[in-house]
Amino acid sequence: xxxxxxxxxxxxxxxxxxxxxxxxxxxxxxxxxxxxxxxxxxxxxxxxxxxxxxxxxxxxxxxxxxxxxxxxxxxxxxxxxxxxxxxxxxxxxxxxxxxxxxxxxxxxxxxxxxxxxxxxxxxxxxxxxxxxxxxxxxxxxxxxxxxxxxxxxxxxxxxxxxxxxxxxxxxxxxxxxxxxxxxxxxxxxxxxxxxxxxxxxxxxxxxxxxxxxxxxxxxxxxxxxxxxxxxxxxxxxxxxxxxxxxxxxxxxxxxxxxxxxxxxxxxxxxxxxxxxxxxxxxxxxxxxxxxxxxxxxxxxxxxxxxxxxxxxxxxxxxxxxxxxxxxxxxxxxx
Amino acid sequence: xxxxxxxxxxxxxxxxxxxxxxxxxxxxxxxxxxxxxxxxxxxxxxxxxxxxxxxxxxxxxxxxxxxxxxxxxxxxxxxxxx
Numbered sequence: 001x002x003x004x005x006x007x008x009x010x011x012x013x014x015x016x017x018x019x020x021x022x023x024x025x026x027x028x029x030x031x032x033x034x035x036x037x038x039x040x041x042x043x044x045x046x047x048x049x050x051x052x053x054x055x056x057x058x059x060x061x062x063x064x065x066x067x068x069x070x071x072x073x074x075x076x077x078x079x080x081x082x083x084x085x086x087x088x089x090x091x092x093x094x095x096x097x098x099x100x101x102x103x104x105x106x107x108x109x110x111x112x113x114x115x116x117x118x119x120x121x122x123x124x125x126x127x128x129x130x131x132x133x134x135x136x137x138x139x140x141x142x143x144x145x146x147x148x149x150x151x152x153x154x155x156x157x158x159x160x161x162x163x164x165x166x167x168x169x170x171x172x173x174x175x176x177x178x179x180x181x182x183x184x185x186x187x188x189x190x191x192x193x194x195x196x197x198x199x200x201x202x203x204x205x206x207x208x209x210x211x212x213x214x215x216x217x218x219x220x221x222x223x224x225x226x227x228x229x230x231x232x233x234x235x236x237x238x239x240x241x242x243x244x245x246x247x248x249x250x251x252x253x254x255x256x257x258x259x260x261x262x263x264x265x266x267x268x269x270x271x272x273x274x275x276x277x278x279x280x281x282x283x284x285x286x287x288x289x290x291x292x293x294x295x296x297x298x299x300x301x302x303x304x305x306x307x308x309x310x311x312x313x314x315x316x317x318x319x320x321x322x323x324x325x326x327x328x329x330x331x332x333x334x
Numbered sequence: 335x336x337x338x339x340x341x342x343x344x345x346x347x348x349x350x351x352x353x354x355x356x357x358x359x360x361x362x363x364x365x366x367x368x369x370x371x372x373x374x375x376x377x378x379x380x381x382x383x384x385x386x387x388x389x390x391x392x393x394x395x396x397x398x399x400x401x402x403x404x405x406x407x408x409x410x411x412x413x414x415x416x
Contacts, residue, residue: 179361207382
């Protein structure tokens with residue numbers, strides 16, 4: 001197995017590591033471990049998460065939720081987005097903008113309801129998260145970015161529709177220019193002034209830029225390693241197969257798979273090993289064999305289960321090393 | 335209103351009024367299309383992700399009431415004639 005080290009040697013221009021997969025497999029732990037390793041090599045690294053449930057705050061044992069970029073160690077920065085708060089601020093800013101622009105006392109009821117219902121949409125949450133992702137990557141302050149993705153919902157389909165949307169936005173922009181021309185002529189005939197046309201065109205350009213940038217971050221295999229996390233279990237294998245199908249349909253290329261939470265097989269070989277453990281390791285072998293058969297070329301590292309919860313920078317270091325350059329061959333797990 | 339303004343309006347009415355009305359009509363149609371694409375989800379036509387279309391809302395705000403009325407207006411065959 002080549003480990004993350006091998007990935008970076010094959011492709012030194014990698015900047016972004018994305019960990020995806022269903023909940024509870026250890027995406028957050030592996031994201032944290034990756035960032036610990038990268039930062040320990042003297043590169044400025046940001047690890048980014050959005051999910052308040054399986055959170056980096058827990059892994060690093062420090063509350064960083066909604067606090068912006070927090071420095072944890074030399075070169076190691078963490079950012080945990082409070083998406084609800086971000087949406088709230090965003091929506092309030094828009095409401096305030098309308099009230100200020102038109103000098104209203106309050107918003108008309110139907111507009112207020114419209115904004116609130118748009119804000120409550122599930123896709124809104126993901127959009128806000130992805131938008132924050134685009135923010136930090138565009139800023140370019142770091143050498144490496146590690147993203148702990150939330151389990152996918154509708155929002156990920158933004159990749160698939162990014163092209164469509166960007167074409168739409170082009171069309172709208174064209175439409176706006178036409179309207180602007182007509183409006184300008186009519187206004188000059190009547191000697192009136194046009195309002196806000198430039199702002200609308202700027203906003204449209206901005207929206208298109210954001211959507212394309214998001215797609216680029218996820219799809220550009222030169223700069224992004226898109227990683228899936230698996231565990232040696234029936235359900236994860238099925239789930240990963242389905243996820244791969246979805247990625248294919250979205251044009252997303254999987255870079256690698258990390259097999260996490262694996263019992264060290266040597267334990268079962270010892271004479272005093274309890275039957276319980278032997279049974280587990282036996283079952284695990286079967287599933288690892290299946291993983292190798294189905295996703296063999298993707299496997300980057302196998303990360304063993306620790307004897308305690310992987311929390312805190314010190315505890316995560318061995319995980320990071322194993323992820324970076326695996327000490328065993330995949331055959332040793334079979 | 336000053337006498338000059340009056341004269342200006344009369345001249346306007348004689349010369350360019352029809353022209354500018356026609357132009358504004360075309361603009362209104364384009365604006366309607368624009369509204370459908372950007373805030374169409376207000377009437378159940380979602381095209382842009384709401385996270386982004388909300389950014390445009392402040393600018394189209396003054397047109398919303400008229401636009402909704404226009405879109406939701408009942409139509410009959412006499413519309414085809416006009």
